[in-house]
Amino acid sequence: RPCAFISAFVHTLQALMSVNARLRQLYPDSEELFDIVLMTNNHAQVGVRLINSINHYDLTIERFCMTGGQSPIGYLKAYLTNLYLSKDGEKVMEAIEEGIAAATMFASGDVENKLSDTQLKVAFDGDAVLFSDESEIIVKQHGLDTFFEHEKEFENKPLAQGPLKCFLEALGKLQRKFYAKNERMTCPICTYLVTSRSAASSGARVLKTLRSWGLEIDEALFLAGAPKGPLLQKIRPHIFFDDQMFHIEGAKELGTIAAHVPYGIGQKYHKEKLSEQPAKDTK
Structure with a gap:
């Protein structure tokens, strides 16, 4: 019987393999590819089952860490x-x-969206995922009105980086390899920003931050507090990253594989630390 974890995320793994195949066609001598390492704290005896699961789905995963x-x-x-x-x-x-980009994976619910096996789609929340939680702290401590004022005042000051910025950078690096071969329109990697921010009142700072980092996002969706699940169901990403569990649950209910990023003021451990610190000046 195939390993349950591999079964749940097989389409994501197949999309990664497809990107690698395209990269090898364009750059036969390059080793700059997605490199997947299967890590488990199980004993080496489970290796046979893992190998059988990988072969069952015709995946290429060469490196194990047991x-x-x-x-x-x-x-x-x-x-x-x-x-x-x-x-x-x-x-x-x-x-x-430890400073490593990480997230807890949740398989989709009863609804199952058809995912592409040839284009990898990755969707990110903004605050406390790509960016730090500095703006969320202001919302929690001082409310939305102060947040909107703060974002307007500091529109031209880039946000600090969040835990998954480095992963977006890695995706962008691979995307640029396709762009260099005039394959921007057929690039097999597509990235999305799906944020609860409002475009008019707080969106500019986000976009200017990405520009200051030299990073591109293919599509940016500013939902102004609307539920993310229906938009994600339309996008059909292979994975969606968010720091808020209610967004994770909403995504799962409509068939999206979601990954929780345990970072920022939204997390219990961080709230406890924050309560011991003086409130930050919002100016």
Whole structure:
């Protein structure tokens, strides 16, 4: 029987393989590809089952890390990890605290969206995911009106980076390899910003921040507080990253594979730390 984790996310893995195949066609001698490492704290005896699962779905995953009961987090930096995904929230938290981009994976609910096997679609929330949680702190402490004033005042000051900025950078680096071959319109990687921010009152700072980083996003959706699930159902991303569990749940209910990023003021552990600090000046 195939491994349940691999079964749940097989379309995402197939899309990664498809991008790699396209890159090899364009750059036969390049090693700049998606490099997937399957990590588990199980013992090596489970390796046969993992290999059978990978072969069942015709996937190309060459590297395993089976730690025999020990946490695999210590190996992440050695693997130069750009993104760590797990169903174990504690391990994800441990990775985040080590400065590694990480998220807890949740399979989609009863609704199942048809996903592309040839184009990788990745959707990101903004605050506390691509960007720091500095703006969310202002919302929580001082309310929306102060937040809107703050974002207008600091529109030209880039936001600090969040935990998944480095993963967007890695995706952008691969996208540019396709652009260099005049394949911008047929690039097999597509990125989305799906944020609760309003475009008119707080969207400019986000877009200017991305520009200051030298990063592009293919599509930006400013929802002004509207539910994200229906838009994600239309986009059909292979994975959607958000720091708020209610957005994760809303995405799951409508068939989107979602990944929770345990970072920022929205997380219990961070609230406890924040309560010990003086309130930040909003000016």
